[in-house]
Amino acid sequence: MPNKIKIKKGDTVTVTAGREKGKTGTVARVIKETGRVMIDGVNLYKKFVRNQGTRRSGPSMQQVELPRAMDVSNVMIVCPSCKKPTRIGFVVEGETKTRVCKKCQATI
Numbered sequence: 892m893p894n895k896i897k898i899k900k901g902d903t904v905t906v907t908a909g910r911e912k913g914k915t916g917t918v919a920r921v922i923k924e925t926g927r928v929m930i931d932g933v934n935l936y937k938k939f940v941r942n943q944g945t946r947r948s949g950p951s952m953q954q955v956e957l958p959r960a961m962d963v964s965n966v967m968i969v970c971p972s973c974k975k976p977t978r979i980g981f982v983v984e985g986e987t988k989t990r991v992c993k994k995c996q997a998t999i
């Protein structure tokens with residue numbers, strides 16, 4: 892199982908490749924099994940969903956925009972300290988592993 896995802900839910904990330912390149916957003920979900928992340932407001936697609944409706948109005952179609960998961964290799968975390976897209980390093984102190992920004996060494 893690919894389990895090298897360093898990004899967590901709630902992280903701010905920027906998209907580095909593809910159609911949504913340059914957009915930033917908050918990670919809404921990490922899908923470890925497939926190595927993908929869902930980012931709020933990024934990579935949206937329009938989907939029509941059927942409303943059950945009421946007995947009087949009957950079913951109707953409604954358009955919603957949903958974020959589509961994207962590959963974790965296409966996003967980079969934005970350091971909350973230096974505000975730059977960065978790579979994540981780890982500092983191990985005893986039992987705890989802390990994520991740090993490779994640019995400014997701040998704890999993420």
Ligand SMILES: [Zn+2]
Nearest residue numbers: 970973992995
């Ligand atoms: Zn930093």
